[in-house]
Amino acid sequence: MKNLPEEERPRERLLLKGPSALSTSELLAIVIGRGAPGISAVMLSQKIISAFGDLNSLCKVSATELLAFNGVGLAKACQILAVAEISRRLSGAPVLKSQIYSSSKSIYHLIKPHLINKDREHFLVIALDSRRRLIAVDNISIGTISQSIVHPREVFKVAINRRASFIVIAHNHPSGDTSPSSEDLAVTHRLVAVSQTIGIPILDHIIVSDSGYMSFKHEEYLT
Structure with a gap:
């Protein structure tokens, strides 16, 4: 970036005009710091963003994919x-444990940072107290959701250890389609049956994608 006029260098432009004035590639160039022989940090950042399409896709890449770019070492x-990861965590609203999570929408906003921009399925248990205030969000499984992976024992072990009065279960669909699969339905019905025996009701099962969510309760799948 030393070849650029000082007023066009990303770091100097940020100090002069503020971060909002910079393009995504310029911001990434500041993170990268230095380029490599024959390629500036700005050019390298442009190549990376162009390869993955957008910031959402960039949040899903692995270290191996980044290391494939000439000029990107382990540190970069x-x-x-x-x-x-910081961007993904900041995308969610602050978690207020005093807030009452009584709607699917409020739960969605709570768990969204945990489930978007993931390349595999993550299964969460959201433990709530008797007033439906948050106790904890626990990730109990990573991988394709199935009855063998998401076992009632693991779900209700978390619920009991957290002393939950209610729980909400949730997982993501990396495909972007929030429609429940046959396996999703089978797992949910099995967990609901166990919850009725144990006495810790499942209030909802929410499927999240990068574009939105689907509530089992609203769609009347919870029976």
């Missing part, structure tokens, strides 16, 4: 992944 790959 870790810097990019760290910033992507």
